[in-house]
Amino acid sequence: MIADRFLTEPQMEDLLFAYGINWPSYALPMERLAECFGVQLTRSYSRPTVRGGASLGFRSVARPDAVHMLIELKRLGLPIEPRSLVTALVDHVADARTLSASELSAYWYRSQRDKWPPRTIGSEGRTNRSNAIRETHRTATGYTVEFWRDADRIPREMTVRAPRYRRPRRQIDATCPECAFEYTQGDPDSSAAHRREHRVRMSVLAPRANRRIQAVCEPDTGRVRVTARSPVWLHREMYERARAFKREFRYDFVKWGSGRRDDDPMVQGFLFVTPDDRFTGACAFRWRDFSTDAPARWGLQWIWISPAFRRQELSIITGLGFGPSLAISWSRHRLRPPWTLFSVLMGMRDY
Numbered sequence: 001m002i003a004d005r006f007l008t009e010p011q012m013e014d015l016l017f018a019y020g021i022n023w024p025s026y027a028l029p030m031e032r033l034a035e036c037f038g039v040q041l042t043r044s045y046s047r048p049t050v051r052g053g054a055s056l057g058f059r060s061v062a063r064p065d066a067v068h069m070l071i072e073l074k075r076l077g078l079p080i081e082p083r084s085l086v087t088a089l090v091d092h093v094a095d096a097r098t099l100s101a102s103e104l105s106a107y108w109y110r111s112q113r114d115k116w117p118p119r120t121i122g123s124e125g126r127t128n129r130s131n132a133i134r135e136t137h138r139t140a141t142g143y144t145v146e147f148w149r150d151a152d153r154i155p156r157e158m159t160v161r162a163p164r165y166r167r168p169r170r171q172i173d174a175t176c177p178e179c180a181f182e183y184t185q186g187d188p189d190s191s192a193a194h195r196r197e198h199r200v201r202m203s204v205l206a207p208r209a210n211r212r213i214q215a216v217c218e219p220d221t222g223r224v225r226v227t228a229r230s231p232v233w234l235h236r237e238m239y240e241r242a243r244a245f246k247r248e249f250r251y252d253f254v255k256w257g258s259g260r261r262d263d264d265p266m267v268q269g270f271l272f273v274t275p276d277d278r279f280t281g282a283c284a285f286r287w288r289d290f291s292t293d294a295p296a297r298w299g300l301q302w303i304w305i306s307p308a309f310r311r312q313e314l315s316i317i318t319g320l321g322f323g324p325s326l327a328i329s330w331s332r333h334r335l336r337p338p339w340t341l342f343s344v345l346m347g348m349r350d351y
Contacts, residue, residue, distance in 0.1 A: 006044035006060035068102035077143035122157030226269035245304040281305035
């Protein structure tokens, strides 16, 4: 029955009965029950035997909505376990890129089961608890049910608390003082995203010694050249520093191919290395072939230095071992004559 796309009202009552719930439809129609859980009944039709033939229509509940109603009934403390139906529905939408509210409820069921926040239902209007009678019960499944009755002992409000519910931490928007990542404290997903990104950003902002640098660093230069054919780990180092450049100067895109490779054959990247084998920054050049009469030449696309290595009262490249012929003004982002940065980095012998 649940394999159908729709369940008629009698079929829905049979499904509840199969879970041990003898639903009094004469007192509370199925349509009213569905509305309590945000579900709207629709009309389903039998498939005509021939094209253009007659078809019968029935007031029905869509299958995802039926599973959602079972989940909501369990949230109210009823002794049902719709896990098999939930699993079947989740498998059915496993490849879907978008989900309905009912399908999302099923998707979250396994992680939120018995952890839902308190659910309160009641009659119209706010219950005057000063004159109400409070009763508390615990169901066989561990749910705590709190009733509020009026002076005539008529139930006016009911609150159900799940046995494994824990009050969530207060959520506060925060910015990490070290990596500048914006996240929400108290939100597990946001905090996990911050932890992942924090490790990546701090590896660039506060670089550590890397034993692999000695094998790729050009002797007596303090630099590592990165081309399209370089190892993937060097492209990853370039990419993370290009990301840092994008974040700091608010560019629209990262000026390096990807974390796996920049496949431009006319790109030259350089990672700056300290004597203790740490990457402290990077820069990238690309070959510029102008359509005008201007001659083609290498152009500096971007340069980024870790903040801890800036403003040390010496030129950046000179301090990193590139020789005294070059100086860079970090505040103005320009190269000073008599040499171009690329000519110094390339040694004027390969190009």
